[in-house]
Amino acid sequence: MKYIEKLRKSGLRPTKQRLQICEVLFDTEKTFHFTINDLVNKIQKQLNNKISLATVYNTVHAFEKKGYLKQIPINSNQTYFDTNISDHHHFYDLKEEKLIDLENSDVGPINILKKIEGKKIKSIEVLVKLED
Amino acid sequence: MKYIEKLRKSGLRPTKQRLQICEVLFDTEKTFHFTINDLVNKIQKQLNNKISLATVYNTVHAFEKKGYLKQIPINSNQTYFDTNISDHHHFYDLKEEKLIDLENSDVGPINILKKIEGKKIKSIEVLVKLED
DNA sequence: AATCTACTTTATAACCATTCTAAATAAGTG
DNA sequence: CACTTATTTAGAATGGTTATAAAGTAGATT
Ligand SMILES: [Mn+2]
Ligand SMILES: [Mn+2]
Ligand SMILES: [Zn+2]
Ligand SMILES: [Zn+2]
Numbered sequence: 001m002k003y004i005e006k007l008r009k010s011g012l013r014p015t016k017q018r019l020q021i022c023e024v025l026f027d028t029e030k031t032f033h034f035t036i037n038d039l040v041n042k043i044q045k046q047l048n049n050k051i052s053l054a055t056v057y058n059t060v061h062a063f064e065k066k067g068y069l070k071q072i073p074i075n076s077n078q079t080y081f082d083t084n085i086s087d088h089h090h091f092y093d094l095k096e097e098k099l100i101d102l103e104n105s106d107v108g109p110i111n112i113l114k115k116i117e118g119k120k121i122k123s124i125e126v127l128v129k130l131e132d
Numbered sequence: 133m134k135y136i137e138k139l140r141k142s143g144l145r146p147t148k149q150r151l152q153i154c155e156v157l158f159d160t161e162k163t164f165h166f167t168i169n170d171l172v173n174k175i176q177k178q179l180n181n182k183i184s185l186a187t188v189y190n191t192v193h194a195f196e197k198k199g200y201l202k203q204i205p206i207n208s209n210q211t212y213f214d215t216n217i218s219d220h221h222h223f224y225d226l227k228e229e230k231l232i233d234l235e236n237s238d239v240g241p242i243n244i245l246k247k248i249e250g251k252k253i254k255s256i257e258v259l260v261k262l263e264d
Numbered sequence: 265a266a267t268c269t270a271c272t273t274t275a276t277a278a279c280c281a282t283t284c285t286a287a288a289t290a291a292g293t294g
Numbered sequence: 295c296a297c298t299t300a301t302t303t304a305g306a307a308t309g310g311t312t313a314t315a316a317a318g319t320a321g322a323t324t
Contacts, residue, residue, distance in 0.1 A: 074205050114223075187274070275317105279313085280312100287303090
């Protein structure tokens with residue numbers, strides 16, 4: 001398994017559950033956006049296998065902390081995550097309630113002119129809301 | 133009261149509670165960011181007067197719908213609102229967990245190159261996360 | 265002014281995504 | 295294997311938000 005080493009390097013034991021979640025998250029053609037609930041359903045369907053909700057939460061948070069997932073800043077009743085960890089932005093289709101990737105190259109360079117004393121910029125995220 | 137007409141124009145009856153919330157939100161030198169909980173506390177302290185939590189929620193949502201408040205897209209356990217309804221952006225200080233306004237002029241012009249068929253842009257929001 | 269009706273406020277319950285708990289299980293180490 | 299520590303798990307708890315439904319109020323009508 002290609003994920004065993006990846007997990008070990010991060011100080012995470014390569015358990016059956018984590019490896020399965022890796023498969024679902026990272027063995028895909030394209031990256032995608034998901035909620036915890038989406039992921040639980042995907043695991044059920046794709047692996048015919050139940051992983052407890054607590055473990056899914058734990059694993060997603062562990063992966064996020066290690067930088068294998070990104071949380072998307074959006075107001076929703078659920079938290080959205082992204083398997084695309086590249087520096088990029090999002091459209092949010094208000095009607096469909098769906099996120100669409102917006103590559104950095106699709107947004108002109110962003111230059112923040114204001115500086116805050118003693119603080120440095122960690123990330124810049126653009127959210128473009130779409131309506132019909 | 134200057135808010136009576138404003139509310140009537142919006143189709144909202146100028147009740148005692150709504151007028152008081154207007155005072156707290158809009159009778160200020162500067163605009164500010166708040167959570168529902170912040171607002172409840174502010175009302176208590178500033179008006180020596182309790183307004184039920186449900187009414188605060190109802191009123192904030194009504195004001196948001198009418199465009200007198202903006203919701204700020206950020207992942208938090210609480211929803212943040214903004215009395216600054218101008219087109220602007222935010223710093224988010226991860227340590228202090230505080231929002232700081234970033235005027236449009238403090239961010240270079242943002243040009244979204246990608247187009248989505250049949251959708252138009254409703255808003256563009258930039259969130260700049262700050263660390264030490 | 266009294267009456268009527270739709271809107272609003274309120275306390276409280278319900279909701280539900282997320283986190284916590286603590287016991288069972290599994291992984292790594294020697 | 296024996297031992298330690300990390301992980302999984304079901305279920306309980308948490309907490310912000312929303313729903314409910316009864317009481318109160320605003321504005322319109324007579
Ligand atoms: Mn997280
Ligand atoms: Mn709202
Ligand atoms: Zn994305
Ligand atoms: Zn602001």
